[in-house]
Amino acid sequence: MNYRHHYHAGNYADVFKHVLLLQLIRAMQRKEKGFLYLDTHAGRGGYDLAVPSILPDGRTREPEHPAGIGRLWGATDLPVPINDYLALVRRFNERRGEPGEELKFYPGSPWIAKLLLRPQDRMVLCELRPDDAEALDFDFARETGVKVLTMDGYTALKAQLPPLEKRALVLIDPPFETKVEFADIQRGVTDALRRLPGAVVAVWYPITERARTEEFHRTLLELAVPALFAELSIAGESSLLRMKGCGLLILNPPWQIDREIRAVLPVLAERLKVEAGGSAGCGWLVPEQ
């Protein structure tokens, strides 16, 4: 496990994922009844953007956040959900003792969720790397309604579902370091839905080759539950970039979330694209005829 999320904190993929996560949480909260937020691949929780990322050869890695949240920070003409997300990031900086206008810290998915959850909601955060899990545990030690587990997120799906609340939002955000990740996701999601058929499950995935994305979509169609995908490409199909964008696959999506996501995607694409051909889209997975 070489992946460290610190390298990527606040990049375009984080912005996309966290804006949509915020929209999903708000949609879950349209009902008064509490729910479980289960983050299977939680990371460290929060990131100090001033700490440089060092490559194995000792060189300093270029930070990725300037081309991500950096392109939105300070903008005044954004749709409500993106402003809402930026306000959360500002709140996170304030909590870290940085109330100014400068962006110094970036919240990972655990803090995005924590800043939104109500007293009747709770969260379980899983992280496999012991050092990151320890940092996460330390960060949330004084928070109520949060459990941090140092364990495999896919195993946690079996252990944590169904929750007492009978409602859950699951975020599966793996590092995609191995070729078996897509197969692990399919197994994990199958386990989750067997235990809680109505669970809202959001899976983040990278877009490299179109055929691979289509194969991934096909495997999730086999689960036979409503499935929505949202994708953001920062470059066109023919780009030389290996990762051209990313997507979020949402199983059992909350009512009208497709409309809400469609309202923010064009703005994210316009602001975050790095090459001509960058685009965004959202659609329902439907079986091929």
Ligand SMILES: C[S@@+](CC[C@H](N)C(=O)[O-])C[C@H]1O[C@@H](n2cnc3c(N)ncnc32)[C@H](O)[C@@H]1O
């Ligand atoms: C993409 S990062 C998560 C970022 C986080 N969700 C966020 O949005 O801020 C993936 C994390 O999963 C952890 N990880 C890798 N394999 C795991 C597994 N099988 N179970 C739980 N965590 C895992 C990695 O150490 C890494 O911190």
